[in-house]
Amino acid sequence: xxxxxxxxxxxxxxxxxxxxxxxxxxxxxxxxxxxxxxxxxxxxxxxxxxxxxxxxxxxxxxxxxxxxxxxxxxxxxxxxxxxxxxxxxxxxxxxxxxxxxxxxxxxxxxxxxxxxxxxxxxxxxxxxxxxxxxxxxxxxxxxxxxxxxxxxxxxxxxxxxxxxxxxxxxxxxxxxxxxxxxxxxxxxxxxxxxxxxxxxxxxxxxxxxxxxxxxxxxxxxxxxxxxxxxxxxxxxxxxxxxxxxxxxxxxxxxxxxxxxxxxxxxxxxxxxxxxxxxxxxxxxxxxxxxxxxxxxxxxxxxxxxxxxxx
Numbered sequence: 532x533x534x535x536x537x538x539x540x541x542x543x544x545x546x547x548x549x550x551x552x553x554x555x556x557x558x559x560x561x562x563x564x565x566x567x568x569x570x571x572x573x574x575x576x577x578x579x580x581x582x583x584x585x586x587x588x589x590x591x592x593x594x595x596x597x598x599x600x601x602x603x604x605x606x607x608x609x610x611x612x613x614x615x616x617x618x619x620x621x622x623x624x625x626x627x628x629x630x631x632x633x634x635x636x637x638x639x640x641x642x643x644x645x646x647x648x649x650x651x652x653x654x655x656x657x658x659x660x661x662x663x664x665x666x667x668x669x670x671x672x673x674x675x676x677x678x679x680x681x682x683x684x685x686x687x688x689x690x691x692x693x694x695x696x697x698x699x700x701x702x703x704x705x706x707x708x709x710x711x712x713x714x715x716x717x718x719x720x721x722x723x724x725x726x727x728x729x730x731x732x733x734x735x736x737x738x739x740x741x742x743x744x745x746x747x748x749x750x751x752x753x754x755x756x757x758x759x760x761x762x763x764x765x766x767x768x769x770x771x772x773x774x775x776x777x778x779x780x781x782x783x784x785x786x787x788x789x790x791x792x793x794x795x796x797x798x799x800x801x802x803x804x805x806x807x808x809x810x811x812x813x814x815x816x817x818x819x820x821x822x823x824x825x826x827x828x829x830x831x832x833x834x835x836x837x838x839x840x841x
Contacts, residue, residue, distance in 0.1 A: 577607060581616060588620055593627060596620045640670035647679070654826035656687035677705035678715055685721075695722060713743035720752055732756065747776040754785055762792045780809040 580603045587596035600617045607613055629645060636642055643666035650659035663680040666673060681698040688694040699722050702715050720735035733756055739749035754768035766789050772782040787802035820827040 640666045677701040713739040713746045717748045747772050762789045
């Protein structure tokens with residue numbers, strides 16, 4: 532009798548275990564089916580959206596095409612087909628807007644600014660500078676132009692003291708006529724550092740961060756300058772930089788160096804690896820820009836330091 536009771540109890544336990552396993556398996560299958568169905572619905576929605584946006588583009592209805600592409604990018608921001616069609620739609624919109632501006636105001640300051648910006652993007656800095664100056668002749672108070680001119684001057688002849696003085700004058704005039712902003716303060720910090728004024732440079736970077744706490748250039752500038760003598764404080768700003776701009780190669784490079792200084796070897800190795808991966812990806816992107824006869828954006832070509840961390 533005891534043996535029978537023991538067998539019955541064991542069978543009951545196995546039965547309960549089987550029911551639990553069956554319930555788990557059923558839930559798993561149901562979840563998988565739901566996930567597959569959702570994925571199928573998403574794929575269908577993307578294909579329908581792409582056809583719709585393509586139709587709007589062919590009909591010249593850019594407002595609806597842009598609206599549909601924004602919806603698709605939100606739905607799947609890493610989808611290659613969506614990104615391809617998005618750049619076509621936005622390029623068409625930009626070209627149409629530029630054509631309208633050229634017809635309505637061909638001799639305007641804004642037209643000169645647009646021409647200058649296009650020349651910067653193609654790497655023709657001499658002509659870009661000329662058009663920025665024409666723009667300011669037409670409208671000396673046009674917001675943002677003096678900052679763009681100062682950047683173009685720096686990129687064109689970064690080691691020329693005369694050019695540096697011109698850029699500084701443009702930035703100082705911009706502060707007087709437009710008011711201060713974080714981007715201008717970062718440029719002033721760069722100039723101060725080139726003039727061996729470390730305290731002045733630090734002050735400008737701190738002011739830039741006050742004006743915009745999320746400016747990665749200000750965060751990186753402070754991290755770079757504080758790394759040697761105040762590594763713990765530099766660590767704070769460098770972490771802020773990689774949070775604001777995860778693909779900033781120099782920030783990862785500097786962060787690796789600070790971690791090594793603080794004897795945090797494992798974290799230093801992780802940041803070094805990230806720096807090397809980002810450097811490789813940016814080199815590939817820069818090569819694609821060269822194949823398209825375009826100058827790479829500053830964020831692609833100018834962030835990595837000259838030497839890799841050891």
